[in-house]
Amino acid sequence: MQLSQKLAFLIAGAFAISTSASTAQKVKFTEYNLDNGLHVILHQDKSAPVVAVSVMYHVGSKNETPGLTGFAHFFEHLLFEGTKNIKRGEFMKIVAANGGQNNANTTQDRTFYYEVFPSNQLKLGLWLESERMMHPVINQIGVNTQREVVKEEKRMRVDNQPYGHLIEDVFKDLFIKHPYHWVPIGSMDDINKAKLSEFLAFFKKFYVPNNAVLSIAGDINIDETKQWIKSYFSAIPKGEPVLQPDIVEAPITKEMIDTAYDANIQLPAIVTAYRTPAENSKDAVVLDLISSVLSGGASSRLYKELVDQKKSALQVASFNYSLEDYGAYLNFAIPNNNVPLDSLLHDMDANIADLQTNLISEEDYKKLLNQAEMSFVNANTKDLGVAQNLANSYTFFNKNTNHINEQLAEIRSVTREQIREVARKYLNPNQRVVLYYLPKAK
Structure with a gap:
């Protein structure tokens, strides 16, 4: 859930309530690692001919540095631009043409990409996410385009939204040293001045299989899905180990x-x-x-x-x-x-x-x-x-x-x-x- 969605949830006070409890069923799953470090989780559910294909990268705004904020959220957009095998602007069109839906969202701690398809399009979903991970096209044209998209999103969801800066104003007081000090959408000044080489370095560091979880749930055959995953993802090179920030805030002792x-x-x-x-x-x-x-x-x-x-x-x-x-x-x-x-x-x-x-x-x-x-x-x-x-x-x-x-x-x-x-x-x-x-x- 994006920050703006959480804030809307907060202001509306829309907390679910129930006076009766249902029996919760355990979620069965299979998990394993590929040799390149990609963690795979599979859940079979034959109740409907639908499948969700998702990749969660363990990178959010807390992995940024002062002066280069907003990168994780920027990549939420940038990685839809296209790949060596998907023409620019065609990613979402391919999904829609095959009866699917897709989106992505970013928090302080992770970025989550997904497609939901009819189950007979599972291979397509796997191919799309492997393309995004293996060789996206990150060039100046895409960066310039997404700069404008992100600016418009910030204007609509933050700058022109009632109470849109509230969480930002709270967090900058609540966190002094930790990167939670800034919000995921980051600074537009930072995004404007960032160089293409800095975006490429950010991708190389964080969007690697050993910093990701491929999670699939729906109408799937486990053994068949494993073979397809191996085919699409095993050739992606493992990246350098990703170290998460370890920053300790001093306790708050005075209002x-x-x-x-x-x-x-x-x-x-x-x-x-x-x-x-x-x-x-x-x-x-x-x-x-x-x-x-x-x-x-x-x-x-x-x-x-x-x-x-x-x-x-x-x-x-x-x-x-x-x-x-x-x-x-x-x-x-x-x-x-x-x-x-x-x-x-x-x-x-x-x-x-x-x-x-x-x-x-x-x-x-x-x-x-x-x-x-x-x-x-x-x-x-x-x-x-x-x-x-x-x-x-x-x-x-x-x-x-x-x-x-x-x-x-x-x-x-x-x-x-x-x-x-x-x-x-x-x-x-x-x-x-x-x-x-x-x-x-x-």
Whole structure:
């Protein structure tokens, strides 16, 4: 999910809620490595004649350097330009002409490319992704074209979008040394001044088979698929080992208060942000549950109190933004009828203090488990979701692909006492950024 999508999700408060749980089925898979280091994950699902072919590269904006930001997101676009065997501009046309869909997205930690085809087009999907990996055409024409595409995307999704810079303004305060300091779309000045040689070097370093996961889910024959994968991918040369950043931030020990201005909004917002642990930690699982308690639907605590009862907020949300190295826990509110932002801040803090003091009820606890199970089922309903979740599990959970099947057990193991303790551990005023996000006169 791109940053702009996450922000829209946050502002809308669109958290799924369910009052009944379904029986979650285990996701079966086969995995192995090619000699060039490409990790392959295969999931067979004969329920529909559809297949999802995906490649996740372990490169995101955190792999960039100051002065050369936005590269990972830029390559999300650039690698659709064409290859030695696919004419410029033909990639997406080939997909559409064969009944498929395709796209890509970039986060701070990875870039994800995919095609969804009728299952009889599996070989086409494999060929397309092998072409992208083996010999894309990266030239000045493509770079110049995609510069304009990325600029327009930034104008539409960030610069001209209400609250479009909110996450950027929060993260630059929350992270000082770590590359999470900047957002995936990066700086247009950096992209403008970047040389072709720098783009070529970035590709050579990160878009190699030993830094990628090929994840396929759908109506496939496992043995046949293995043979096709060998045919298309085994000749791609292995790259140099990719070392991920290892940057430690000093703990936040004093509340930081900042103000940002947005010419695209008429209503202000108040945000509190806490730096939290990596997504593969148990505490991150607990923080996900805390966000559901606070804003998981119309019956959640913040929504009921601030929107329904007091009518002091038009929108309110609590969101655990999990990433590979750290996370960010965000609380967000837009006032109603000129309610002071400090009043919303007081009420959000009071709800967190209650979690830090009192155990949630057994009824709320059971609802959390139901929500978690339904979320798991929904995430693995479609082949593309399964392919992505398998790749995520391998890439971000210590090469443990089976994490996809361990998530529910992890959640069910969380106790009410642990919810209280994690709230006490991370969600304190002296550990946060408070951002007043205000309208700017045009």
